[in-house]
Amino acid sequence: MEVKKSKREIMLISPEAMKKTIKKSCFVVEVVDAINPEGTRSIALEKIIRNFRKPYVLVLNRIDLVPSWVANAWADHFKKSGIEVILTSAKRGTGKRELIEAIYSISEGCAFEEKIIGVICGVPKTGKSSILNMLRGKDSAPTSPYPGKPGYTKSFTFYKIGENVYIYDSPGVFPDPRDKLEKIIRSRPPEKILEPIRPSMEIIDIVKALEPRRLEALYDVDPQKGNYEILEDIAMKRGWVEKISKEPLVEESARRVIMDYLNGKLKIFRLPPKSSDL
C-alpha cells in the first residue's frame, strides 16, 4: 500500500490508495465527531464513495461529549437527507450492536470469496480506531494517547470484526473537513500548530455564544473580556510567562484551548440547520 509522508508531518495515504481500498470494499464507514458532525465530514472522501456507489454508513462518534438531544437532532437531520446514520460512543461502548447490524444490512449480497470486506475512514481524530476496538471487543487498533494528536494510524490495517466480516482501519486521510477550523486544528498536534491564536479565539467565540460560564469554570477567567485578553489571563493564571519580560505566553493558552475543545472539556456542540434552511 502506498504511504506518503507529507510536508505537514502526518502520514497520508495517497488518495489513489484510498480509492483502491474503497473500490474493493463492500461497505464504507465514515466516522465524524459529534462535537461538529457536519464540519468533520470529508468532502473528498464522500465524493469517492459516491463515485463507486458504495454502501455507506455515517457514524457520529464521541456522543458522550454532547447532550443526547443534540446527537439525536443530528441523527434526524442526516436521516432526512437519506443518509444511514449510527450514533456511537467508542469510549462507553454505545452503538456497537447497531453499527454491526447496519454493516451486515448495507453489505448484503456483497462478498469476495465469502468475505465481506469494508473500510472505516474519516478526517483525523474522530475515533476510527477506537470504534474498531469497540467492534472487536478488544484493544487491537492503536489509538492516540490524547485527542489532539492527529495521524495516529499510519497505514491501512486489516481486522476481523465478525463472522466473515473484515474491515480496514485507515489513517485520518483527506484533511479536508468541511469546517476550516477543524482543518487547522486536526492537521497537527496542538503543540505543533504554527498559528494557534486565531483558531483558539474562534473556539472562545463559540463558547461565549453557548455557555460563557464554561470559560470561568475551566480557566477562572472573566468571559466578558475580549478573546485575546482571555488568552492572556489564562497564561498569567497558570504562570505561563516569558522568563525575562514576564509577558504572558499567549500561544500556550491558545494551544490549551484547542486541546480542551478536542478533548471535550469546553463542552462545545453545534446544532443541525433547521429543516427550513436545507
Ligand SMILES: Nc1nc2c(ncn2[C@@H]2O[C@H](COP(=O)(O)OP(=O)(O)OP(=O)(O)O)[C@@H](O)[C@H]2O)c(=O)[nH]1
Ligand atoms: N470522549 C470520547 N473520546 C473518544 C471516543 N472515541 C475516541 N475517543 C478519543 O478520541 C481520540 C482519537 O481516537 P482515535 O481512535 O485514535 O481516532 P482516529 O480517528 O483513529 O485517529 P487517526 O488514526 O489519528 O486519524 C483518542 O484520544 C480517543 O481516546 C468517544 O467515543 N468518546
Ligand SMILES: [Mg+2]
Ligand atoms: Mg486511527
